[in-house]
Amino acid sequence: MNSTSAPQRSRRFDLIAFDWDGTLFDSTAIIARCIQLAVGDAGGTVPSDEDASYVIGLGLMQALAHAAPDVPKEKYPLLGERYKHHYSLHQNDITLFPGVLAMLDDLRDRQHFLTVATGKSRWGLNQALGDVKLKNVFHASRTADETAGKPDARMLFELMAELGVPPERTLMVGDTTHDLQMALNAGCASVGVSYGAHGVGALQALNPLFVAHSATQLHQWMQENA
Numbered sequence: 001m002n003s004t005s006a007p008q009r010s011r012r013f014d015l016i017a018f019d020w021d022g023t024l025f026d027s028t029a030i031i032a033r034c035i036q037l038a039v040g041d042a043g044g045t046v047p048s049d050e051d052a053s054y055v056i057g058l059g060l061m062q063a064l065a066h067a068a069p070d071v072p073k074e075k076y077p078l079l080g081e082r083y084k085h086h087y088s089l090h091q092n093d094i095t096l097f098p099g100v101l102a103m104l105d106d107l108r109d110r111q112h113f114l115t116v117a118t119g120k121s122r123w124g125l126n127q128a129l130g131d132v133k134l135k136n137v138f139h140a141s142r143t144a145d146e147t148a149g150k151p152d153a154r155m156l157f158e159l160m161a162e163l164g165v166p167p168e169r170t171l172m173v174g175d176t177t178h179d180l181q182m183a184l185n186a187g188c189a190s191v192g193v194s195y196g197a198h199g200v201g202a203l204q205a206l207n208p209l210f211v212a213h214s215a216t217q218l219h220q221w222m223q224e225n226a
Helices: 028-041 049-054 060-067 073-093 100-109 122-129 154-163 177-186 200-204 215-225
Strands: 015-018 113-118 140-143 170-174 189-193
Touching (some): 015 154, 028 049, 028 060, 028 073, 060 073, 100 113, 100 215, 140 154, 170 177, 177 189, 177 200, 189 200
Parallel strands (some): 015 113, 113 140, 170 189
8 A cells, every 4th residue: 555545444353254155256056056966966855945055154064964864974975975076067157256356355455364264175265266366365264174164163263363363353254144153153243245145134133243235235334344
């Protein structure tokens, strides 16, 4: 930032943790469909769109087990393999929501620590972060397979410890109740987004500071309040 820039509003939050799928990446419909196909391949009762969307944000096997209660545990490896197969066919179809990149660039310019707390695997997140547009955007990240699945607060605790930021200076942003409950469990504030997996009513029940209906609206809130 050069010396002639207008003074910036003082920061309320030093660390902003983002969920990935359904919050930054427009992947909810594809993930839900892949869950349904995987459950069908494993011989289970195919979950509804609502039930398949509900588990997004959890760790992969936690999500698949919840979506397929009639699939026996010995078939979980097959369930996971079939999900990864179907997802691999569509992962290149997934893009950032419009306005996300501009928001992330602006928040970095304002000296926020930007992090990712996701139910994705480390391999899956690294694949997504390989996109040239996302190089060097995030200061740190945690995935469900290397910590604990949401709504356990371990991801946020580890990110806060790594960057030296207390809970009262940390904001979690996500599209599911799992994200917002994780923030509550960590003693952090949260913001929900309604354009992902879970509806406005479910998100508001967990007392977020705000629920954004688009990435552009989220960016505007961040500029004025974060």
